[in-house]
Amino acid sequence: MEDNFKEVSYSATTVSELMIPAYANFGGKIHGGIILSLMDKVAYACASKHASNYCVTVSVENVEFIDPIEVGEMVTLYASVNYVGTSSMVVRIKVIAENFLIGTVKHTNTSYFTMVAKDANGKPTKVPGLILETKEEVKRFLEAIKRKELRTSYKKAMQDVRISLLVEPEDKMLENERCILRL
């Protein structure tokens, strides 16, 4: 049996950043892109620590901002490796925003970054396995397997849909949609 395994806790990473006015959009809330950039950085830190290697972001799942983040709030990102394949790792990132003035803590989103470790020649390289120490860690590992399966079947279904869709002016699917065809 291979001996290169690491605990989830070994690479678990937490990053906090105060939301300054320069991060705001025209509506005065924090730009979604600022949060995505922080998430990408923490995913890299977590994955590269687990892999002891350079890593790249391959895909991002479940980015859905539940609540807006305000200027002055402290955003904290909790990242941990939930699953490893051969060269890939799924890093779960939970984002919370804390408002010290009114004493609130809100959960803004939980997303999943797939990261791949690369060797010095830019080729995907094997990462250590995971030591799962809690039932929650086992559950998250299993969920990642399920998400992978669902992603594969979704991709396949969308390919079939794309092939089967014919663009016809009388298309029933467009009947109640807010579009005008000018072909």
Ligand SMILES: CC(C)(COP(=O)(O)OP(=O)(O)OC[C@H]1O[C@@H](n2cnc3c(N)ncnc32)[C@H](O)[C@@H]1OP(=O)(O)O)[C@@H](O)C(=O)NCCC(=O)NCCS
């Ligand atoms: C992702 C990438 C490494 C795949 O390279 P590849 O030569 O096709 O290698 P493989 O097919 O062996 O895939 C490597 C791993 O990535 C995983 N992978 C590839 N595409 C994926 C996707 N869309 N979603 C999730 N995982 C994916 C594979 O399942 C595999 O995982 P495993 O080793 O754990 O089984 C390559 O396409 C790449 O470098 N992409 C650019 C990444 C990047 O630069 N990101 C920053 C963007 S600015």
